[in-house]
Structure formats: C-alpha cells, structure tokens
Amino acid sequence: xxxxxxxxxxxxxxxxxxxxxxxxxxxxxxxxxxxxxxxxxxxxxxxxxxxxxxxxxxxxxxxxxxxxxxxxxxxxxxxxxxxxxxxxxxxxxxxxxxxxxxxxxxxxxxxxxxxxxxxxxxxxxxxxxxxxxxxxxxxxxxxxxxxxxxxxxxxxxxxxxxxxxxxxxxxxxxxxxxxxxxxxxxxxxxxxxxxxxxxxxxxxxxxxxxxxxxxxxxxxxxxxxxxxxxxxxxxxxxxxxxxxxxxxxxxxxxxxxxxxxxxxxxxxxxxxxxxxxxxxxxxxxxxxxxxxxxxxxxxxxxxxxxxxxxxxxxxxxxxxxxxxxxxxxxxxxxxxxxxxxxxxxxxxxxxxxxxxxxxxxxxxxxxxxxxxxxxxxxxxxxxxxxx
Numbered sequence: 041x042x043x044x045x046x047x048x049x050x051x052x053x054x055x056x057x058x059x060x061x062x063x064x065x066x067x068x069x070x071x072x073x074x075x076x077x078x079x080x081x082x083x084x085x086x087x088x089x090x091x092x093x094x095x096x097x098x099x100x101x102x103x104x105x106x107x108x109x110x111x112x113x114x115x116x117x118x119x120x121x122x123x124x125x126x127x128x129x130x131x132x133x134x135x136x137x138x139x140x141x142x143x144x145x146x147x148x149x150x151x152x153x154x155x156x157x158x159x160x161x162x163x164x165x166x167x168x169x170x171x172x173x174x175x176x177x178x179x180x181x182x183x184x185x186x187x188x189x190x191x192x193x194x195x196x197x198x199x200x201x202x203x204x205x206x207x208x209x210x211x212x213x214x215x216x217x218x219x220x221x222x223x224x225x226x227x228x229x230x231x232x233x234x235x236x237x238x239x240x241x242x243x244x245x246x247x248x249x250x251x252x253x254x255x256x257x258x259x260x261x262x263x264x265x266x267x268x269x270x271x272x273x274x275x276x277x278x279x280x281x282x283x284x285x286x287x288x289x290x291x292x293x294x295x296x297x298x299x300x301x302x303x304x305x306x307x308x309x310x311x312x313x314x315x316x317x318x319x320x321x322x323x324x325x326x327x328x329x330x331x332x333x334x335x336x337x338x339x340x341x342x343x344x345x346x347x348x349x350x351x352x353x354x355x356x357x358x359x360x361x362x363x364x365x366x367x368x369x370x371x372x373x374x375x376x377x378x379x380x381x382x383x384x385x386x387x388x389x390x391x392x393x394x395x396x397x398x399x400x401x402x403x404x405x406x407x408x409x410x411x412x413x414x415x416x417x418x419x420x421x422x423x424x425x426x427x
Contacts, residue, residue: 041105041392042384045071048219051125052076052106053113053134053146055083057179057200058207058237059163060102063133065212067105068382068394074125074407075103075398079110079425082400092377093396100397104370104379108398109407110427117426119145124411126151131159131215138168148232158230159218163207167236179203179237186241191267206240271320272310275349282333283349286324296344301327370396401427 048071052063060075060083067073077083085099092100112118123145126132134146141147141162148160165182166172172185182202183189214233222228268274272294275283288294291310298306309320328336333348340346350358356367356378364385370377379394404427408418421427 041068041070041394042386042389043070043392044386044389045069048072048131049129050074050131050133051122051129053132053136054163055135056085056203057098057102058203058211059133059135060085060099061204061208062163062211062215063106064102064104065208065382066131066215069384071131073106074129074403075106075108076111076113076122076125077108077400079112079401079427082108082110086400095397100377101379103397104394106398107403107407108401109404110401111404112426113144113146115424115426117421117424121408121411121421121426122146123151123154125407126154126158129155129158130219131161133161133163133211133215135163137164138162138173152230152232156230157222157228159215159222159233160230161211161215161218161233161235163211163235163237165237167239168234170236170238177237182206182237182241185238186244188241188244202237202241205244206242207235207237210240210243211235271317271324276325276328278331278333278336279329280332284328284333284336285347285349286328287345289345293344297340297346300340300344303327368394370394 045066048066050063050066050071050073052059052073052075054060054063055077063073063075075083083099083103085096085102088096088098090097111121113122132146132151134141136144136146142150148158148162151160152158162168164173165177166175166185177185179200179202180196183197186202186206188201189195211233214235218231218233222230266273272286272288275285277283288297288310294310295307298304306320306323309316312320331339336346337348348354355361361367364383366381366383367378368381370379381394405418408421408427413421418427
C-alpha cells in the first residue's frame with residue numbers, strides 16, 4: 041500500500057469485478073475504502089470458487105486494504121446510515137442500474153444534496169443515457185457490443201477485458217482527475233461520472249490509428265497488421281512444443297533477426313504478400329522448430345523483439361516479475377498468501393504492508409461508533425437486520 045491518497049474516503053457500493061477492482065486501486069494508493077455489503081449475503085464473489093482462506097478467490101484478490109460494513113439499503117434506517125456516511129466521504133462508487141439507484145435514494149442528484157463536494161461515479165454496462173441502459177450484461181456481452189470479438193467471434197477471453205480495462209481503470213482515472221479538479225476549485229464542487237463498460241472497451245479502438253476512416257473505406261476487407269497475419273508479428277511453436285512471441289515491426293529489428301539466423305535471403309522479405317508471405321510463414325515455422333523456446337530466447341531476446349510465451353506459474357516466477365515486486369504476500373510466516381500488486385513503482389514513496397480482504401461486516405461496529413452510535417443502538421440495528 042502507498043499513502044498517496046491518505047485522507048481520501050471512498051464509499052464502495054459495488055460488487056463483482058469492475059467497481060471493486062477500481063476501488064482496490066484507490067485503496068492500494070492509500071484511500072480509506074468502506075465496502076458496503078448486504079447483511080448475511082455480501083458480494084457474490086465471496087462465494088464463487090475456488091476459495092482462498094474461506095473466501096472466493098476473486099473477492100480475495102481485489103478487496104484487500106478495504107473495510108467491510110454490512111447495511112441493508114432497502115430499509116429506511118439503512119439508507120439513513122448510508123447518508124450519514126455520504127456526509128463524510130469524498131467519493132461514492134456504485135454500480136446500480138439507473139432506476140435502482142434513484143429508488144434507493146442513491147442517485148447523484150439525491151446524494152449531492154447531502155454532500156455538495158461529493159464525487160460520484162456510476163459504473164454500469166451501458167451508462168445512464170443509452171437506449172440499452174436497463175439491459176443486464178457481463179464482460180463478454182460488453183465486448184460483443186464494443187466490436188472487439190468480431191475477428192474471432194467464437195473466442196472467449198481468459199480475462200475480463202471490459203470489466204477491468206474498460207471499467208476499473210477508466211473509473212480510477214476519472215476519480216483521480218475529479219479529485220484533482222475539486223482540489224483546485226475554491227467552492228470544492230463535486231461532480232458526477234457516468235462510466236459505461238461498453239464505452240470503456242470501445243475506446244480501445246483508438247489504439248488503431250484511423251480506424252473510423254478505414255470503416256468508411258471498406259473495413260471488413262481491412263488487414264490488421266498486428267493480428268497475427270504477418271510473419272513478422274505472430275507466435276511460433278518451438279522444438280519443445282512451447283511458443284515464442286515474434287514481433288519485429290521495425291526494419292532494423294527484422295534485419296538483426298535475419299542476420300542472426302543467417303537468413304540473408306530474408307532481408308527484403310519483411311513486407312510481402314500472397315504466396316510469398318505464405319512461404320515465409322512456412323519457412324519461419326520450420327526454422328523455429330529447430331530449437332527450444334528458451335534456446336531461442338537466449339539467442340535473440342537481447343537485440344530483437346523475441347520473447348517466451350510463459351505459463352502463469354512461469355510468469356509469476358520470472359526474473360522480471362520478481363525484480364519489479366509485482367507479486368507480494370499478505371499475512372506473515374507460513375500463513376501468507378500471494379497477491380498481484382498494482383504496477384506502480386513510485387520513487388520516494390514508502391510501501392506499507394497490504395491488509396487482508398475484510399470478513400463480511402468486519403468493520404461495521406467500528407464505522408458506526410465513528411458515526412456516534414452507541415453499543416445499544418448497534419445491537420438494535422443487528423436485531424432488525426439493518427446491519
């Protein structure tokens with residue numbers, strides 16, 4: 041954990057992946073994140089196997105450094121307590137469907153009456169204004185809407201790209217930008233961020249320069265140079281049945297490769313089409329099957345764009361990941377568990393030990409006491425099922 045956001049308080053009303061991953065980033069940067077969950081239920085990811093220390097592994101992975109409070113927001117007393125919390129926090133992150141938030145009294149228009157400085161972000165599939173705003177969905181659906189599956193429509197990505205890349209990261213960026221803007225505003229006005237997971241995923245098309253121009257020029261016939269069709273940018277199987285990545289875009293890297301494997305006749309064969317390109321594919325496939333993956337990496341990786349296709353276990357133990365401190369542990373001694381840290385190495389900022397993800401409602405009493413509730417009041421709330 042880094043104390044860069046120390047003093048910032050975040051109310052996390054989300055569940056599953058996009059919102060909690062977003063607030064994990066803020067928590068890892070030092071914000072105080074209070075995760076509000078339903079009593080006797082909690083975030084669904086708590087119960088999705090496989091399990092780590094009795095928690096669903098997804099929940100365990102993305103809810104470190106947070107506090108958990110149980111609160112039934114369908115009951116007026118629960119909403120009253122939440123409104124008291126809203127008075128004290130800087131940010132509310134929620135993922136309700138548009139009308140659900142309003143019915144619960146948790147829309148931005150309602151909450152800013154309580155705290156005019158509030159930064160409120162809604163993370164939903166389609167946003168607040170889309171004609172699809174009330175449609176349910178998950179990551180795979182959003183990738184389909186964003187047009188990111190069309191090259192291989194039968195594929196299902198291993199990772200949740202729209203949830204994390206389109207939601208969590210854009211959400212954290214938006215919150216940090218809003219906090220900066222508010223810090224420079226004499227009136228400390230809050231603001232509302234309407235984030236759609238489809239929008240976030242769709243924005244990735246910007247990485248392909250001129251994509252909208254090509255759309256008008258016959259997009260379906262367009263060849264994507266970095267989609268594995270070219271022999272100079274694809275993966276190749278090696279002698280041991282493993283694979284290497286080969287990405288020699290620049291002519292000087294292609295030249296170094298050709299010279300190193302003593303294929304001078306390939307020097308002018310980087311950009312070829314048709315049968316010539318097919319022949320290059322075949323010849324390079326034959327070449328790379330003559331050595332093992334690690335032999336090729338040792339031979340080429342220091343001066344041209346070649347690398348190994350690592351299994352996850354190999355990646356975790358790779359010297360790069362280890363040297364960067366990307367894998368850390370929660371807990372001490374023999375009870376520690378490995379986690380993947382946020383990839384920010386910031387100089388002159390002290391890293392502190394991360395805390396374990398909270399048990400359901402672990403901090404409810406602590407938070408209520410900070411709000412001024414007495415023990416008898418807290419016990420009464422428990423009896424009513426409010427907490």
